[in-house]
Amino acid sequence: MISFSRERRIKSMQITLKNVGLLKGKDLTEEEILHLFDLCDAVWLHDGxxxxxxxxxxxGLCSNGFFDCLRVLEIPDINEILAQQLARKIKIRCKVDWIIGSPYAAITFSYEVAKALKARHGFVEKDPSGKGMIWRRRVLPKGSVILQIEELITTSKTFKEVRRAVGEGNPEEVKFMNVVGTLVHRPPELPVNYDDGVEVVSLIERKIWAVEQKDCSLCKAGSYRLRPKTNWAELTRKNS
Ligand SMILES: [Zn+2]
Incomplete structure (x- = not known):
């Protein structure tokens, strides 16, 4: 029996943005999820x-990759499908009371994860003072078990700030799980060990570096630089 790779299967299914709902309930590989990003024009990775x-x-730094998760999450069907994938991948072994995300891109994604896990949903907000984040509008019951969901993690800075804001914004003690789920994990180095034993579970994991031009191996090799947002088409050209 001939068995096609999953990536070939997704292509053979001729998935387009209009019929992406066909993927609901299926387990997708990282390559297939990257293919969804590609369909949404939401990823660019330099191949060396x-x-x-x-x-x-x-x-002003040079980089070898760029993810724009909003281009994916703005499509509700894909948002829901990816949230279900992540909910399954995290392998929850205890009851989760709340799923909490950070502003703004992670709000709809974490909501969909909460739906998949039948938990309640909340989100921290940007502090109006301009510094950090803040939890308000709701008091979490004592001992609530919280799973944090982000859309993109580069360093631990944002996800730690979410945990701090929720901890300080609630009068009673709450319990964060030691797992943070995210759609994309793109640290400058892999593997990475975060403080406090926090484990990041992601659907896509790629080492994406950002360095000064004088230290850039691609500049040294003769590759030229483009600003992603204004040169997206040229940067992501498929046949170059
Ligand atoms: Zn460079």
Whole structure:
């Protein structure tokens, strides 16, 4: 019996953005999920070929990859499908009371994970003072078990800030699970060990670096730089 790879199967199913609902209930591989990102024009990863351009970030740093999760999550069917994938992958072994996400891109995604896990949903907000995040509008019952869900993690800075805000914003003690779920995990180095034993479970994991131009191996190899947002088409050209 010939068995096709999952990636070939998804292509043979001729999944388009219009019929993506066909994927509901199926287990998808990382490659298949990357294919969904590609369909949404939401990912660019440099393949190491110096003839191809690489990214110049707003900070001026060079980078070898770029994810725009909003381009994926703005499509409700895909948002729901990916949230169900993550809910299954986290392998919850205890009762989860609340799923909490951070503003803004993770709000709808964490809501869909909460739906899949039959938990309640909440989100932290950006502090109006402009510094950090804040939890308000709701008091969580004492001992509530919380699973944190993000859409993209580069470093631990944001996910730690969410935990701090929820902890300080509730009068009674709550319990964060030691797992943080995310759609994309793109740290500058892999593997990565976060403080406090927190484990990141992701649907896509890629090492994406950002370095000064003087330290950039792609610049040294002759690859030129492009700003992703204004040169997205050229950066993601399929046949280069
Ligand atoms: Zn460079």
């Amino acid at each position: 070929d110096p003839k191809k351009p690489h990214a110049e970030l707003t900070s």
